Amino acid sequence: MTSNLNLRHAIYWALFAGLLFAMPYLVSKGDLRTMIFALYVGIFAMSWDFLSGRTGYISFGHPFLIGIGAYATAILSYRFDVPVMFSIPLAVIITMVASTMFILPALRIKGSYFALVTLAFMELMYQLVQVIRPDLTGGTRGISGVETITRGAVNGFYLAAFLAFCVALFLWLLTRTRLGAAQSAIGMDEEALKGSGINATKLKLFTFVVSAAVAGLGGAFYVHYLGSIAPRAIFDINFVFTIIVAALLGGAGTITGPLFGAFFLTFLLEYLRPWLPGAERYLIYGGVALVLYMYQPKGMYAIAAKLRAGVMK
Amino acid sequence: MTILALDGLVKRFGGLTATNQFSADVTEGESLGLIGPNGAGKTTIFSLIMGEHRLNEGAIRLKGEAIQDLPTHARIQRGVARTYQVPRPFAEMTVAENIRVGLTPDSIMAMIFGSSNAAEELALAEAVGFEAADLDRLPNELSMGDLRKLELARTLATGAKVVLLDEVFAGLTVGEIAQISELINEKRRSGMTFVIVSHDLRSLEPLIDRAVAMTAGSVIAEGAYADVIADKQVRDSYLGA
Numbered sequence: 001m002t003s004n005l006n007l008r009h010a011i012y013w014a015l016f017a018g019l020l021f022a023m024p025y026l027v028s029k030g031d032l033r034t035m036i037f038a039l040y041v042g043i044f045a046m047s048w049d050f051l052s053g054r055t056g057y058i059s060f061g062h063p064f065l066i067g068i069g070a071y072a073t074a075i076l077s078y079r080f081d082v083p084v085m086f087s088i089p090l091a092v093i094i095t096m097v098a099s100t101m102f103i104l105p106a107l108r109i110k111g112s113y114f115a116l117v118t119l120a121f122m123e124l125m126y127q128l129v130q131v132i133r134p135d136l137t138g139g140t141r142g143i144s145g146v147e148t149i150t151r152g153a154v155n156g157f158y159l160a161a162f163l164a165f166c167v168a169l170f171l172w173l174l175t176r177t178r179l180g181a182a183q184s185a186i187g188m189d190e191e192a193l194k195g196s197g198i199n200a201t202k203l204k205l206f207t208f209v210v211s212a213a214v215a216g217l218g219g220a221f222y223v224h225y226l227g228s229i230a231p232r233a234i235f236d237i238n239f240v241f242t243i244i245v246a247a248l249l250g251g252a253g254t255i256t257g258p259l260f261g262a263f264f265l266t267f268l269l270e271y272l273r274p275w276l277p278g279a280e281r282y283l284i285y286g287g288v289a290l291v292l293y294m295y296q297p298k299g300m301y302a303i304a305a306k307l308r309a310g311v312m313k
Numbered sequence: 314m315t316i317l318a319l320d321g322l323v324k325r326f327g328g329l330t331a332t333n334q335f336s337a338d339v340t341e342g343e344s345l346g347l348i349g350p351n352g353a354g355k356t357t358i359f360s361l362i363m364g365e366h367r368l369n370e371g372a373i374r375l376k377g378e379a380i381q382d383l384p385t386h387a388r389i390q391r392g393v394a395r396t397y398q399v400p401r402p403f404a405e406m407t408v409a410e411n412i413r414v415g416l417t418p419d420s421i422m423a424m425i426f427g428s429s430n431a432a433e434e435l436a437l438a439e440a441v442g443f444e445a446a447d448l449d450r451l452p453n454e455l456s457m458g459d460l461r462k463l464e465l466a467r468t469l470a471t472g473a474k475v476v477l478l479d480e481v482f483a484g485l486t487v488g489e490i491a492q493i494s495e496l497i498n499e500k501r502r503s504g505m506t507f508v509i510v511s512h513d514l515r516s517l518e519p520l521i522d523r524a525v526a527m528t529a530g531s532v533i534a535e536g537a538y539a540d541v542i543a544d545k546q547v548r549d550s551y552l553g554a
Contacts, residue, residue, distance in 0.1 A: 178417045179424040185403050185414050192401040195363070196415045197389035197471045206421050 013169060020161040024154045032153040036225065038266035039160035043167050043218035045246040045258035050171050051211035052244075053252035054180070055204060056187030057110070061118030062215055062243055064102075064125045067234045069095040069216025070223040071129060074146045075136050077224075084149055088220045095216025096209050103212075107204050110190075119240075126235035142230035149224045156225055163221055164259060167214055172255045174210070183207055184253065238282070245289050251301025260300055316341040316376055316506050317393065317475050322361055323370035324354075324530070331357045333530040335371075339475065344497070344507040346521035346538065348514065350551050354530040355510045359395050359477045364388050375475070386419055394473035398480040400460035402452035402467075409434045409448040411463055415470025441466040442492050458489030465496070475506045482513040490516050514542065526550070 024032060044066060052058045072091035076082040082090070106117045129137040137143070150156040174180060182203055185193040194200050223229045233239070242265065250261025265285060272281045296302050317339040324332035331354045339345050347355050360366040362373055364385040373381045380388050403411050412434045417424060438448055441462040452460060461481060468476055478497070482490050490513070497507060497520050511517040524541040526534040528550035534541045541547055 174425065177425050178413065178427065178429060179421065181406070181410060181414060182417055182424060184405070188403040188405060189401050191365070192397075192403065193414065194385045195389070195395065195397075195401075196417070196467060197386050197394070198414075198417060198419050199384070199386045202419075202421070 017165060020165060023161070024157055029153045032157045034266060034270050035263070036153070036156050036160045038263045039157075039164040039259075040218055040222045040225070041242060041246055041266055042164050042259035042262035043160075044215060044243045045250065045262045046164075046167055046171055046255055047211045047214035047218065048243050049247045049250075049252060049255055049258045050175075050214065051207055053247055053254070053258070054175065054183040054187060055207055057204065058115045058244075059118045059211075060115045060240055060244075061120070061122035063234050063236070063239050064118065064122040065095055065099050065212045065215035066219035066222075067122075067125050067129070067231075068098050068212075069219035070229050070234060071137060072216070073220040074143045074223050074229045078143055078146050079136055084147055084224055088217070088224070091220040092213050092216045095219070096213050099212040099216075100205070100209055103208050104205070107201055107208070122235050122240070126231055129231050129235075137231075138229075140231065142228060142233075144228040146223055146227050146229065148227040149221075159221070160225065163218070167217070168256055168259055171210075171214070175255055179203075179206075187253070241282075245285065249289055249292060249299055251299030254299070254301040257299050257301030264300065314341050315339065315374075317362070317508070318374040319358070319362070319371070320374070321371040322358065322368060322373070324357055324361055324366055325369050331530050332361065335527065335530060335532060337525050337532060337535065339506060339508060341506055342501075342504050343523065344501050344509065344521045346517050346524040347508055347510045347527065348517070348524055348541070348547075349527040349533075351512075353528045353550070355527065356398060356479055357530070358527075359479055359508075359510065362388075362393060362477060363395050389471050389473065390419060392472070392474040393477070394468045394471045394475075395477035396461070396464045396468050396479055396481065398483060400457070400464045402455075402460060402463055404452055407449050407451055408438060408443060408455075408463055408466075411452070412437050412466050412470050415467035437466045437470050440469065441496055456489070457484040458486060458492065461485065461489075461493060462496075465493075469500075475508070476500075478507060478509045478511075480510055480512065482511050482516050494520055 023035065027035070044062060047065070048059060048062050069091045072094040073084070073087040076087035076090060077084050102121055106114060109117065130140050150159050175183070182193065182198055185196075186200055186204065190200050246262040246265045247258035248261070249264060250259065251257025268285055268288065269281055272284055276284065292299065315338045319335060319337045322332050322335040323330065335354070335358060337345070347358065349355055357366065361368055364383060368381050371381070372379055375388070375391050375393055378391065380391060383391070403414060406414070409431070413429050416430065416433060418427065435445060435448065443459070443462060443466070452463070455463065481493060485493065494516060501507065507520070509517060509520060518538050521538060523536065524538045525532055526541050526544065526547040533546045533550060534544040
């Protein structure tokens with residue numbers, strides 16, 4: 001597991017941790033709240049990247065996974081008074097189990113079919129939570145008054161930052177192992193990977209379950225940050241695109257790139273708000289994404305890597 | 314002792330019967346040439362052995378064990394692997410990383426907690442004719458000969474005892490053919506079993522102990538190379554008579 005790790009990596013991670021720790025002293029409370037949202041989007045984008053960025057199996061239904069985690073902890077804690085310290089781990093387990101049951105048949109299909117199936121899962125979940133047991137899910141209105149686990153922007157930021165840092169480090173370490181190489185091989189030529197003696201279905205299932213666990217974890221903590229959950233906010237196609245564009249802008253397959261992509265995208269949208277308060281802001285971010293893909297399809301991570309290589313010369 | 318037994322293989326693609334009651338035995342340590350004109354079904358035989366196509370009828374036994382119902386990865390773990398007509402390297406991985414995938418165990422825990430063995434990767438690379446400096450090269454920097462060597466290294470990395478080589482000389486220069494031939498002969502001397510498909514019969518001949526000729530999915534002749542190639546039915550199938 002320690003292969004390919006060196007002092008440079010340790011320094012980068014320490015600097016990143018230090019920057020996150022110092023952030024509340026450097027920026028306003030308003031920016032801190034924007035950062036909290038960016039951090040959660042970053043967690044979701046890293047979860048997406050671990051599955052789709054590495055293996056090429058594009059998920060258009062990631063809110064399906066986020067939603068299971070979020071609803072599970074909201075229902076457990078709000079309806080059944082389960083303490084949050086138990087409801088969140090349970091929500092992660094429920095996300096892993098439920099998503100596995102849904103995804104097992106879908107792992108044998110590829111390309112646009114896989115993407116469509118995941119999109120269908122999201123839509124299915126959106127419909128289900130509104131009509132099945134609305135006494136538990138809150139129906140179309142969702143659930144308000146869910147217990148929050150932090151008070152104030154600073155605490156909320158530190159919790160989100162701690163989560164995002166742990167998720168980033170965990171996923172990044174995983175991708176530095178031979179597992180990461182095998183995942184990338186799926187994206188390059190799945191048949192050739194099978195021809196190397198590796199059970200690609202098992203590997204995809206593991207990747208999906210880890211991705212689901214991270215999405216469920218992020219969803220669960222996010223609902224306890226917001227204190228409410230509504231189906232229209234989670235199972236929203238704009239939310240899907242925000243996650244995917246953040247991952248692609250940051251650098252698909254790099255794990256840490258999507259976290260920075262989420263920051264870039266969130267602040268871009270936020271700073272555009274005074275001038276473009278409506279949905280037309282999405283046109284701007286679409287334009288920015290287009291320009292970036294034209295000149296650097298591998299995202300901000302690749303730009304940063306080139307800059308670093310230039311400085312090192 | 315028979316290491317690979319193909320018994321009455323039938324494969325239909327819709328109305329086309331690509332493999333029609335194909336039977337052949339491969340002895341341990343033997344090098345068998347599988348020859349035939351374009352469209353004879355040679356590559357389909359390889360795909361059936363590896364489980365990339367599902368058999369309609371027949372049985373495939375490796376070291377006596379029926380493997381026709383096993384998935385591809387399980388067959389490879391039992392000791393049979395193949396190369397492809399068109400090399401399929403992992404395009405964004407270096408030579409070393411490509412070989413590493415072949416060496417990777419099929420266990421999630423071993424993938425995570427095990428570490429790669431650089432010395433083993435280098436040994437495999439050198440065994441097929443690469444040098445240490447080649448390990449960091451990407452597939453798009455390699456010649457066709459090098460790509461075939463890379464594929465062979467990745468195949469050997471799986472620990473295969475029976476190696477199926479598909480059109481191993483296609484697109485190679487005379488020098489590269491000589492290099493690959495020497496490598497195959499070296500592996501033959503170490504006891505490895507080969508089934509080789511090639512249209513380049515002149516290069517194939519010195520590498521095989523025996524030949525099986527096929528056309529339209531069926532065996533039409535088998536035996537010593539000289540006898541098979543002199544067979545009238547084989548000549549007619551090649552000449553289209």
